[in-house]
Amino acid sequence: MEAPICLVQNWKGQLTLNPEAIRILEKISQPLVVVAIVGLYRTGKSYLMNRLAGQNHGFSLGSTVQSETKGIWMWCVPHPTKPTHTLVLLDTEGLGDIEKSTMEMTSEINMPGPVCLIENSDQQLVANQKALEILSAIKQPMVVVAIVGFYRTGKSYLMNKLAGKQKGFSLGSTVQSHTKGIWVWCVPHPQKPGHTLVLLDTEGLEDVEKGDNQNDCWIFALSVLLSSTFIYNSMGAINQQAMDQLHYVTELTDLIKSKSSPEQSAVDDSANFVSFFPTFVWALRDFSLELKFNENSITPDEYLECSLALRQGTDKKTKRFNEPRLCIRKFFPERKCFVFDRPAQTKQLAKLETVPEGELNVEFVEQVAEFTSYIFSSSGVKTLSGGITVNGPRLQNLVLTYVNAIRSGELPCMENAVLTLAQIENAASVQKAIEHYEKQMNQKVQLPTETLQELLDLHRPIESEAIEVFIKNSFKDVDQKFQKELGEQLVEKRDAFIKKNMDVSSARCSDFLEDIFGPLEEEVKQGTFSKPGGYYLFLQRKQDLEKKYNQTPGKGLQAEETLKKYFESKEAMMDTLLKMDQSLTEKEKQIEGERIRAEAAEAANRELKEMQKKHELMMEEKERSYQEHVKQLTEKMQQEREELMAEQQKVIAHKLQEQERLLKEGFQNESRKLHQEIEKIKSSKAPSACTIF
Numbered sequence: 013m014e015a016p017i018c019l020v021q022n023w024k025g026q027l028t029l030n031p032e033a034i035r036i037l038e039k040i041s042q043p044l045v046v047v048a049i050v051g052l053y054r055t056g057k058s059y060l061m062n063r064l065a066g067q068n069h070g071f072s073l074g075s076t077v078q079s080e081t082k083g084i085w086m087w088c089v090p091h092p093t094k095p096t097h098t099l100v101l102l103d104t105e106g107l108g109d110i111e112k113s114t115m116e117m118t119s120e121i122n123m124p125g126p127v128c129l130i131e132n133s134d135q136q137l138v139a140n141q142k143a144l145e146i147l148s149a150i151k152q153p154m155v156v157v158a159i160v161g162f163y164r165t166g167k168s169y170l171m172n173k174l175a176g177k178q179k180g181f182s183l184g185s186t187v188q189s190h191t192k193g194i195w196v197w198c199v200p201h202p203q204k205p206g207h208t209l210v211l212l213d214t215e216g217l218e219d220v221e222k223g224d225n226q227n228d229c230w231i232f233a234l235s236v237l238l239s240s241t242f243i244y245n246s247m248g249a250i251n252q253q254a255m256d257q258l259h260y261v262t263e264l265t266d267l268i269k270s271k272s273s274p275e276q277s278a279v280d281d282s283a284n285f286v287s288f289f290p291t292f293v294w295a296l297r298d299f300s301l302e303l304k305f306n307e308n309s310i311t312p313d314e315y316l317e318c319s320l321a322l323r324q325g326t327d328k329k330t331k332r333f334n335e336p337r338l339c340i341r342k343f344f345p346e347r348k349c350f351v352f353d354r355p356a357q358t359k360q361l362a363k364l365e366t367v368p369e370g371e372l373n374v375e376f377v378e379q380v381a382e383f384t385s386y387i388f389s390s391s392g393v394k395t396l397s398g399g400i401t402v403n404g405p406r407l408q409n410l411v412l413t414y415v416n417a418i419r420s421g422e423l424p425c426m427e428n429a430v431l432t433l434a435q436i437e438n439a440a441s442v443q444k445a446i447e448h449y450e451k452q453m454n455q456k457v458q459l460p461t462e463t464l465q466e467l468l469d470l471h472r473p474i475e476s477e478a479i480e481v482f483i484k485n486s487f488k489d490v491d492q493k494f495q496k497e498l499g500e501q502l503v504e505k506r507d508a509f510i511k512k513n514m515d516v517s518s519a520r521c522s523d524f525l526e527d528i529f530g531p532l533e534e535e536v537k538q539g540t541f542s543k544p545g546g547y548y549l550f551l552q553r554k555q556d557l558e559k560k561y562n563q564t565p566g567k568g569l570q571a572e573e574t575l576k577k578y579f580e581s582k583e584a585m586m587d588t589l590l591k592m593d594q595s596l597t598e599k600e601k602q603i604e605g606e607r608i609r610a611e612a613a614e615a616a617n618r619e620l621k622e623m624q625k626k627h628e629l630m631m632e633e634k635e636r637s638y639q640e641h642v643k644q645l646t647e648k649m650q651q652e653r654e655e656l657m658a659e660q661q662k663v664i665a666h667k668l669q670e671q672e673r674l675l676k677e678g679f680q681n682e683s684r685k686l687h688q689e690i691e692k693i694k695s696s697k698a699p700s701a702c703t704i705f
C-alpha cells in the first residue's frame with residue numbers, strides 16, 4: 013500500500029466501512045501486527061504513525077487547529093523486522109474535537125410541519141419567535157426555496173410536493189385566500205446530505221378580500237431577499253395579464269437596497285441586485301397551450317425567454333410592456349420555467365390533497381416530478397455577498413434584520429444585513445478564540461516556568477492558533493474592529509498568565525524559604541549565635557542554606573527576587589548579630605557593613621538588568637504578535653479579494669450576456685446603461701490592504 017486508506021468513515025456520527033479497504037485486507041494472507049493509536053485531537057498521532065511506517069508522509073497531518081483525520085485510517089506496510097508479517101497501522105480521528113461536536117449537533121431538524129415565520133396581522137409584519145428559535149437550532153447550510161404568486165393558485169400544494177409530503181402547508185378549498193404571511197418548513201435535503209431544504213410558502217398576492225394590499229410588496233421582496241430559488245407561481249399562460257400581475261418585480265428597486273450608502277451616482281443601486289438575487293423559476297399552472305413558436309416546438313424555458321422579448325417603441329403602453337420584462341432579465345440572470353397541466357378533474361380539485369397519485373393526471377404527476385427533481389439538484393445553498401453561506405442562525409438574523417427594517421419604515425438593505433450578521437458572529441468568534449487560548453494555555457503550561465522566555469515560547473503557538481480560530485470564524489470585520497479587540501484581549505490574558513506565573517513562583521519560593529531558613533531563624537531566637545564568633549558562624553550557615561535554596565528545583569522565575577526580599581526583611585536581625593559579636597573589632601564590623609552594602613548594590617544592578625531584559629523581551633513579543641496578526645489577516649484578505657473578484661466576474665458575464673441580447677433586439681439605450689454598469693463594476697476597487705492596530 014503506497015498510502016493510507018480510510019477504513020471506517022465517520023460521516024456526521026454515522027460509521028460506515030469502506031469496502032475498498034476491506035478488499036485490501038482480504039488480499040493479505042500474512043499474519044498481521046495491528047497497531048492503533050487513539051488520543052485527543054491535534055496531538056501528533058498521525059505524525060507518530062508515519063514514523064512507524066518509516067515514512068515522513070502518509071497519514072495526512074493538519075497544520076491548523078482543526079482536527080484533520082476523520083474516522084479510522086489504515087496503512088498496511090511490510091513489517092520492518094518480521095519479514096513474514098504485515099504491519100497494519102490504524103490512525104484514528106482525534107477525540108474531543110470541538111468542531112466535530114458542533115457539526116454533529118446540527119443534523120437535528122425537528123419540524124413535523126410548517127410554522128408561521130412572518131405574521132401579517134393588522135398590516136404589520138412580525139417575525140414569529142418560535143420559528144426563529146427552530147431556525148437558529150439548525151446549523152446546516154440551507155437551500156431556501158420560496159414561492160410567491162396570486163392567491164388560490166396551488167402554491168401551498170406544490171410546496172408540499174417539494175417537502176415530499178401529501179400534507180403540510182395547509183391548502184384552502186374555497187375561493188378565500190388561505191395562507192397568511194410567510195410560512196416556513198425545514199426538511200432534510202433529499203439529495204444533499206448535511207443540507208437543510210427550507211421551504212417558504214407565502215400568502216397569495218392581490219386577494220380582493222384583504223382590501224389593503226400594502227404588504228403584498230413586502231412579502232414579494234422578503235421572499236426574494238431570503239431565498240436562493242424564487243418560484244413565481246401563476247395560472248395559465250404568460251400573457252400580458254400575467255406580466256401586469258408581476259409589477260412587484262419592477263417595484264423591487266424602491267423596496268430593496270443593496271448598499272447602505274450608494275456611492276454610485278451614475279448607476280443606480282439596483283445594478284447590484286444580480287449579485288445576490290435568487291434563481292427565478294416561473295411555475296405555470298393549469299397550462300393548456302401547446303408549446304409552439306412559429307410552428308416549432310419549444311421548451312418551457314424557450315417559451316419564457318420568448319415572453320421576455322421587448323417591444324420597440326417609446327409610448328406608455330410599450331413602456332408598461334417592457335418594464336417588468338427588463339427587470340426580470342436584469343435582476344434574475346438565471347431563469348427557468350415549468351408548465352403544469354391541470355392536476356385532476358374539476359370536482360377533485362377542491363380536495364386535491366386526498367386524491368391518490370394514481371388518480372391524478374399522469375402528465376401533471378410527471379411535470380411535478382421533473383420540477384421537484386430540478387429544484388433538488390439545481391437549487392444552491394443561499395449565499396450572501398462575500399461567499400457567506402446561510403445556515404439557521406444566519407437565516408434567523410436575516411429575517412429579523414429585514415422585518416425590523418420594514419417595521420421601522422426603512423428599506424431592507426442587503427449590505428446592512430450582512431454587516432449585522434458579521435457583528436454578531438465576529439463577537440462570538442473573539443469569544444471562541446479567547447476560550448481556545450485559555451484552555452490550551454491551562455492545558456499546556458505548567459506554572460511556574462523557570463524564565464519568562466519559556467512562558468512566551470509556550471504562549472506563542474497558542475496565540476497563533478487563537479488568531480486562526482478567529483480568522484476562520486469571522487468575516488467582514490470592518491476596520492478589523494474585532495481583530496483589534498481580540499488582540500487586546502489576548503494581551504490581557506497573556507499578561508494575566510505572566511502575573512500568575514510570578515505569583516505562583518513567589519508563593520512557592522516563600523514556602524521553600526520557610527522550610528529551609530525556618531530552623532536557622534529558630535536558632536537565632538534561641539541565642540545560638542549570640543556569642544563571640546557567632547556572626548561568622550551564622551554567615552556560614554546562611555551561605556550553606558542559600559546554596560540549598562538555589563539548588564532546589566521548581567522555584568520559577570521569582571527565585572532571586574523572593575530571596576532578596578527575604579534577606580531584606582532579616583536585615584535588622586543580621587545587623588544585631590554583627591553588632592553583638594564581641595570577637596570582631598569595630599574596624600572589622602565596618603568592613604563587613606561595606607561588604608553587605610556592595611553586595612546589595614550588585615544585586616540591585618542585576619535586578620535592573622533583568623528588568624531591561626524583560627522589557628526587551630516584551631517589546632519583541634509585541635512586534636512578533638503584531639506580525640502574526642498581520643500575516644493571518646493578509647492571507648484572509650487575499651482570499652476575500654479572490655472571492656470578490658470571482659463574484660464580480662460572474663456578474664459581469666451576466667450583464668454582458670444581457671447587453672448583447674439588448675443590442676440584438678435593437679435597444680441601444682438600455683444596452684448603453686448596462687455597459688456603464690459593467691464599467692462601474694470593473695473600476696470598483698478591491699478591498700484595501702490590511703491596516704490593523
Ligand SMILES: Nc1nc2c(ncn2[C@@H]2O[C@H](COP(=O)(O)OP(=O)(O)OP(=O)(O)O)[C@@H](O)[C@H]2O)c(=O)[nH]1
Nearest residue numbers: 163164165166167168169183184189190191216364
Ligand atoms: N386548478 C388547480 N387547482 C389546484 C392546483 N394545485 C392545487 N389546487 C387546488 O387549489 C386550491 C388552492 O390550493 P392552495 O395550494 O391552497 O393554493 P395557494 O396558492 O396556496 O392559495 P393561497 O394560500 O390562498 O394563496 C386547493 O383546493 C388545491 O387542491 C393546480 O395545479 N390547479
Ligand SMILES: [Mg+2]
Nearest residue numbers: 167168190191
Ligand atoms: Mg397557500
